[in-house]
Amino acid sequence: MLNLDTVKTQAVADQTRQTFAAMDSALLDAAQLTTAFLSAAQGSGLTASESQRILQRIHEGAGKIIEGRSDMIRATALLTRCLEHSQIDVTAVGCPLGMDAPAQDETPRHLTLVA
Template identity: 40%
Template sequence: MFKFDRGKASRIARDTQTAFTTLDRALLSSAQLMCSIIVGKEGADLPESQCQTILLAVHESAGDLLSGRAKMISATRLMNRIQKRSNQAETDFGCPGPGPWSISKTRPAMLAAVA
């Protein structure tokens, strides 16, 4: 059985939640940047080939963020398996979040439909 200090284990859980929130905000920023580029190029006489290169770079960057997020999910699963074999097995540290999917009455939704 692994033996963890409750305070340190709680810190790991909070830092995991913060990491997911940060990744999600970066993804949201990438999506907003993509939209800003498309809107911003209108009337700028920017060659489509250059705009395409920029959009592709932002798209690939967002893909890298998604890959990193998937790896964080794997790391979180491993941490959960370790926790279940520790002296903190019965402690509920909460799921990773909050994120844009967590909508409460006191916090407005961060996602909006795009028409």
């Protein structure tokens, strides 16, 4: 059995939520960049091949954000597995996997392991 510190475990859960929020924000920014670029490119004189190369790079960058988000889901599942093998009850500490209750909600919820 793992002996996890409750405060440190909560800090990991908080940071995990913040990481997902940052990744989602970065993905939103990439989508907005695509829209802004398309708007700016209209009538700018850029050739189709020039604009295609730029759009491709933006798209590839967004794809890497989505890949990283997928990696974070797997990492969170591993963290949840650690929690399940600890002395801490398997109740919500704010895990972003399937936990939709607000942080201030004191209702205990069971974590869901997603791999």
